Amino acid sequence: MQVKRRIVDIMANIDNQELDNLLLTEEEERELTQQISMERIKNRAMNRIQEEETMVFKNRKVKKYKASIVIAAAMIMILSTTAFASQYMDSLKQFFGQSASIAEDERSPIQGTDTASGVTMNVEEGVYVGNSGYLVVSFMKEDGMPFPEGVSIPLLELKTEQSVNYMVGQQLLDDNKKLVGVFEMDAMNDLEGLKARITADRIMSADNAQVVEGPWNVEFTISPGKQREQSLNLAIDEGEEALSLNTVSVSSIGVAIEGKRTDGELDKLPDYTPEVMVIAADGSELKLHASSTSTTKNGFQWLYNLDSKNNLVFLGDVDIKSVSIDGNVTELK
Template sequence: MQVKRRIVDIMANIDNQNLDNLLLTEDEERELTEQISMERIKNRAMNHIQEEETIVLKNRKVKKYKASIVIAAAMIMILSTTAFASQYMDSLKQFFGPSASIAEDERSPIQGKDTVSGVSMIVEEGVYVGNSGYLVVSFTKEDGKPFPVGASIPGLELKAEHDVSYMVAQQLVDDNKKLVGVFEMDAMNDLEGLKARITADRITAADATQAVDGPWDVQFTISAGKERELNLNQAIHEGEEALSLSTIHVSSIGVAIEGKRTDGKLDKLPEYTPEVKVTAVDGSVTRLHASSTSTTESGFQWLYNLDSKNNLVFLGDLDIKSISIDGNVTELK
């Protein structure tokens, strides 16, 4: 039986955090964002998630998540009723927080729009690494009025011409005047040129009563932004697993490593994840932890985008010199 799990479903029973002292001046708004404790948010999420999960995603593709990525998703959802000053942040920063640094040349603008019942759905942009990525969609009222507290979209869906698995999370921002959804995607093939559409059925209030009638539908073609891609020729033997790594992708949202099994167990995802370190030009070293292992057409992909405390890591502000995989260094510069 196919199981449909979304971030919003996983975290349905977690209480929302409300931020105090939301003020209006620029200095005070910046100070407010500095007061947000992601460690506190993570600790609340960890009370609800204690073990690894295997999630069967859309289109029958299996993606194995560590507890760490579910915790990271939890951190996002706990902020679901938090208001940020949108004039100082883009949608990704509103959603993930001020640490979400994305290099401009890695953004893939879409700006597809559909307006129904006085509400505009805009598929804003995407950012990708390897066969993974984020798609950002937002909903706003044409008259500028806020949505009801706790508003959400029960049927926010991504459909594509090829096999794409995803989870989607939503949150209200900008004093409830903007409802943002972020799709976390994994595809069997390269995302470049993929024809897709995002649909939404209706917007409901916290009590599940209908607030705005849809539907909305935006079709678009993905044009992946710039990322660094390098060929690998690295073999890994760990326990009974034998793996061959072929490609490494680097972008602002993490490091994706592609490979295949050479032990004959092609129908299984590897349990092992290597140690990955990012070294910057200034000599600083960041160790990344794997958030997921997913299926690709030729084998598997590891996605590294977490730190040791299970916080999401964004690399947009880091001038990366090299990537180390179990001590084997690949130079980017």
């Protein structure tokens, strides 16, 4: 079976800012984020992708990526030097940027730790939608000192009791005092109650010298936070593809739509993706684009979490009332 995957990261990269001891107001944070140049980030990303690989892909079923995955992956490869004080944003917001709004009741705190050679690995939390989600892990020195510029973990891995496809990106944050890894996952089955383990071998410098010897190992059980799920009974007949959609799930990280093929091609993922919009309580509409089509136990799942420019969209600040799929509106309870 095919599995298409892509990961998108919108990062803030602000030069020449010294903010360690500065308490920022909301207005100051707004002014800082306005300095972001996405063209500069893309240019740096394309240069960096030729030099090193800090993105680890752990999905052997991958068949094809969209063209935009090259820039998206490269942007995650950049080790960010954003200097926002940690009290103003958590690891997930630091990793993805100011747009990463996550509703508090959708977070799944884990806080499992392991310490080796004076460095503590903390499996912080997860956030999920449908059979997809993010897991956040961070590494910090016990003495609070920064890591050398450009460090990364060659073998940062997620191990589970059932098949889970994933990719992981790494960034240095908080003036290099925190090394953060974010796993993007797609599972065959519901993630609820899944037993998992995150392992790391060692921390290496940009020139491939060992900086910190591991290993680190944290076991935990995934307990997804709140997400809104609604049953569907929607048939789609598009060209040679006939599909039946049965579930739509909504959380801060996107909209997941599950279904199966009814045209006899059960071993193939659909090429078609419907037009999807989320409709807020105030009547405003937001069109989302699919980032992936992945295999599930009973069929397939579309994950919608991109805007028209392939930027990642977070929905934590949107009071979603309903979801429109090819014009068919489903009210969320």
